[in-house]
Amino acid sequence: MEGSGVGGSESGSMSTVSREDNMVVSSEDSSCPDESDLELGLGLSLGGKTGGFKMHQLSKGGQFARILTAKDLPSVISAASPSSSSSSSSSSLSRANVTAGTKRTADSVAAANGSSQVVGWPPIRAYRMNSMVNQEKNMATEGFNSTMVNHKSETSMVEKTTAGIGKYQNNGNIKLRKSLFVKVNMDGIPIGRKVDLNAHESYEKLAKTLEDMFLKTTSSVNPVGSMTLELGVMKKITRPSKLLDGSSDFVLTYEDKEGDWMLVGDVPWEMFLSSVKRLRIMRTSEATGLAPQLQERNQRQRSKHN
Amino acid sequence: MQKKVACSFPDEVLEHVFSFIQSDKDRNAVSMVCKSWYEIERWCRRKIFIGNCYAVSPRMVIRRFPKVRSIELKGKPHFADFNLVPDGWGGYVLPWIAEMAGAYPWLEEIRLKRMVVTDECLELIAKSFKNFKVLVLFSCEGFSTDGLAAIAASCMNLRELDLRDSDVDDLGGHWLSHFPETYTSLVSLNSSCLGSDEVSLSALERLVGRCTNLRTLRLNRAVPLDKIANILGRAPQLVDFGTGTYGADLQSDVFSSLAGAFSSCKELRSLSGFWDVVPAYLPAIYPVCSRLTSLNLSYVTIQSPDLVKLLRHCPSLQRLLVLDYIEDSGLEALSSSCKDLQELRVFPSDPFGEEPNVSLTEQGLVSVCLACPKLQSVLYFCRRMSNVALVTIAQNCPNLTRFRLCIIEPRTADFLTLEPLDVGFGAIVEHCKDLRRLSLSGLLTDRVFEYIGRYAKKLEMLSVAFAGESDLGLHHVLSGCESLRKLEIRDCPFGDKALLANASKLETMRSLWMSSCAVSFGACKLLGQKMPRLNVEVIDESGPPDSRPDSCPVDKLYIYRSVAGPRFDMPPFVWTMDEDSALQVHALHVAEYNRKPDWIGVGTYEESIQGLRAKMPFVLYLAELSNTSQCSSQPLLSGDTTLTPPRPLLRLPIETLESDDKTQRSKEGKYMIKMRYSMNPTICFEIRPISTRSFPGV
DSSP: OOSOBOTTOOOTTOOOOOHHHHHOBOOTTTOOOOGGGOOOOOOOOGGGTTTOOOOOOOOTTOOSOOOOOGGGSOOTTTOOOOHHHHHHHHHHHHHHHHHHHHHHHHHHTTTTOOSOOOTTOSOOOHHHHHHHHHHHHHHHHTTGGGGSOSOHHHHHHHHHHHHHHGGGSOOSOSTTOOOOEEEEEETTEEEEEEEEGGGOSSHHHHHHHHHHHHSOOGGGOOOBTSOOOOHHHHHHTOSOOOSSSSOSSEEEEEEETTSOEEETTSSOHHHHHHHEEEEEEEEGGGOOTTHHHHHHHHHHHHHHHO | OOOOGGGGSOHHHHHHHHTTOOOHHHHHHHHTSOHHHHHHHHHHOOEEEESSTTSSOHHHHHHHOTTOOEEEEEOSOGGGGGTOSOTTOOOBOHHHHHHHHHHOTTOOEEEEESOBOOHHHHHHHHHHOTTOOEEEEESOEEEEHHHHHHHHHHOTTOOEEEOTTOEEEOOOGGGGGGSOTTOOOOOEEEOTTOOOSOOOHHHHHHHHHHOTTOOEEEOOTTSOGGGHHHHHHHOTTOSEEEOSBOOOOOOHHHHHHHHHHHHTOTTOOEEEOOBTOOGGGGGGGHHHHTTOSEEEETTOOOOHHHHHHHHTTOTTOOEEEEEGGGHHHHHHHHHHHOTTOOEEEEEOSOTTOSSOSSOOOHHHHHHHHHHOTTOOEEEEEESOOOHHHHHHHHHHOTTOSEEEEEESSTTOOOTTTOOOSHHHHHHHHHHOTTOOEEEOOSSOOHHHHHHHHHHOTTOOEEEEESOOSSHHHHHHHHHHOTTOOEEEEESOOOOHHHHHHTHHHHTTSSEEEEESSOOBHHHHHHHHHHOTTEEEEEEOTTSOGGGSOTTSBOSEEEEEEOSSOSOSOOOTTEEEEOTTTTTOBOSOOOOOOOOBTTBOOSHHHHHHHHHHTOOSOEEEEEEEGGGTTSOOSSOOEEEOTTSSSOOOOOOOOGGGGOSOTTSOOOSOEEEEEEETTOSSEEEEEEEOOOSOOOOOOO
16 A cells, blocks of 8 residues: 555545544555545634534535534544554554655655655754765865874764764665755756755666656646746657757756766766766757767767667 | 823824834734724834745735834745755745835845845845844845845945855855955854855954954854964954864864963853864863853764763853763753753754664653753654653643654654653643644654643644644644644645634634645645635645646645735746636746837737736846846836736837847747746747737837
8 A cells, every 4th residue: 555644535424434544545546535525615613612513414516514523533532442452553554654655755756856765854954964964074084083182082982973973974774864955957947946866876867857857748737827837848848858868958967066067977876976066957059068078978878779 | 072082192102102012912912902003003113023925915014014124034834944845935035125125225124034035135135225234044045145245345234144054155255355344333143054165264353353342253164263263362252152163183272272262252151163073172162161051062073971071061051952972871961060951952963873873862851851940942853752751851841832852763652662652742731831832753643632732722833743643633733722823744644624624723823834644636726715815835846736636635735824815936836726726827828929120019918917917016027048047137027917007018129138148149039038026937928020010009
């Protein structure tokens, strides 16, 4: 079962929904409750303070405002399950929910991340994360031992601390991995996006995410109720294209720590992660400084595919 | 007829009386007494706090309060701090600055939190407000040190410049040298967030030296340890000091001058910074420790014994931020040394590790709560908790006003009993009657929300993650928490029922955030249609929600009350549920023009603008599609559709479409128009050559 717990799945008769029903997870796509279940009317909960609600009958047409009472919703206190079994079932279901929640989060931001991961948990501000990461980098590069007085306990402290805060970097823990968000801009599109590099394991995955993000087909761009780029604009760049192999009008570049713009894909992925500052999807025609690299790579790719 | 007594007071008397009323709540109450008090009050209100920049428009604020001197604005939802709000969501301050530039020439103070500030905004501030004194940019982004240079150069009366935790494009420290040599009014400078390795030390030292009223100075990391002594020597009157990097090769002369500099700072009460700490240098601060009331060691990666050694020197400490290296033993020692402790924040050193790397458990927090009777504010990251610990905390610290507990693994049960932590948090809300802010974690059922709804009557902000079982949980909170202003929820099984049943409650709150929950798109639309004073915004990066069935859950939902109507600066992945949300079209059509060499058609713009239903004045710039980072500096059009009839649009020659003289560009091709007050493209026009030239006269 995938997806997160759905509170809205209920039977038409409004019998008390069991806890299991509420905790049952449903797939996002296939088992969304159909229209007839959504008979909830909107009621002014003016009786909130006194707790006095009235319940009205609902016609099929759903024309009357419907106000829910506590009777409609299951009472946790009266639920019979003994605490030990409920906790074990809740913990196993909680595992499912965590993964489910994870999965759903992943599904919904699949375009951005492309892997199962809980974004923003634990709730540590991005500013603090960045500061801790920068501290580690400094400690790693500055040869810490030379600054220490010859003191045994302090040396062992050093080892322990570097090991400790080393974990602010990517440590391979799938569930709670540190994010490495970098900005991505594409020529011709004024809104930049951010993508989590640590959520991708390879250049191919990253390119796929970026292609989904920036080079969508027109069918997924719907102007109704949203501010979107004009359809005509999108039509121009919807040909399926690969950013990495030179067959697109665009090429993927990144700015590294030294401020140079480089073609993405030349160095090993881990090395790329440690030096990338931000990404830019550049028009091939403008990638003049990178042209020799580009041509060379195109030739290499083409010969590979032949 | 007898005249009422109130009318016999001259306005000046009432105004004088009102001047003693500073709090916003009281001011608001005063303004509701009667019409004349409303009028008097609005003319003498000097300070405005707007907790959600989209709840009201700049125009409305200016219309009601014409003489404001100080404004505070907040933009993005709190969960933006944890990367849950996608980039480009909004929170632009430029429209506010632009309006206030004209309306409040005597504005002195601007405080912003989680807003997008550009260099253009900063330049506008520098240019427009002659008596500008205070700029606080808390967790803001979008600007660079060039913008700061503009502020430094122009604002002769600047007293406070605080860039707390902002994301600044740091192009080097030269902005500091833009403070003129004659400028001496600085009282507070916090540039600790600047990330470049370059800093202009000489400019900094000179600035510090000549600003004799400097009380707060928080340096950025680039300032080396061996320069601190020099800086402190020039500012012995400092009350609040943040070091830069606090690590270097140990040299005794550096150490002694550092210690000497600290000891000459008799007024120092607060210390922070301490990046890259070399423990051997910590004793240099011992001379000031006995007077310290606030200490931020949250970047100090040293072990518990050394932390304890330091803390034993700080008996007056009221506020401590520290990493979990302090461990239970360190917190125990803290509780015996620092009896005046009011605020404690313990951050995780290894949040993503599966196993604990330090010996910090619930015991540390309990020992502090048992021994520090003045404790009011707690932020604690740990890996295990028990109901009995929470009950102990609740009973011993009834004065808690802020309690934020983060058990790192979601849905962790009571480690002793394996039960949910409902009872423990229930005790917190029951005993801590003044609790204003609460963050939950661990394994929690609907029961904890029942307790919260029943007891937490003063609760203003609640953060919930991975908790609850059904809509009943949300219902308890919405129906029971009378003072609730902000509610943020993630990854909880809350759906439509509670939300719809408590819709009117949402109008009494500032905002509600729900992400990865189970609220359906249909419910969002319903809410948006039925509640015109709520903005219901759906954030979904995977595509428009109406491409899926109404019953499908939305990814992220942000609901806030507003008197300004729906906003128009949303990025493509945010949809607002409006009365006519099915009809609202923001993208405009490609227009054909009769191309005269010197002007663009107007008729089509009018149709387009009416389609846009802009509710604020706008100015349109034109930028070529391929080079949208540069906008033409001349406005192409301006209009005001709030007026009836709409003010006619200006026309400018096509020559001004050129945004960059250097490149060759044909006048055909696609152009994109940006709304001046937003960074989003709203209109795209195609300019094609047509021979006929007939235009409606405008």
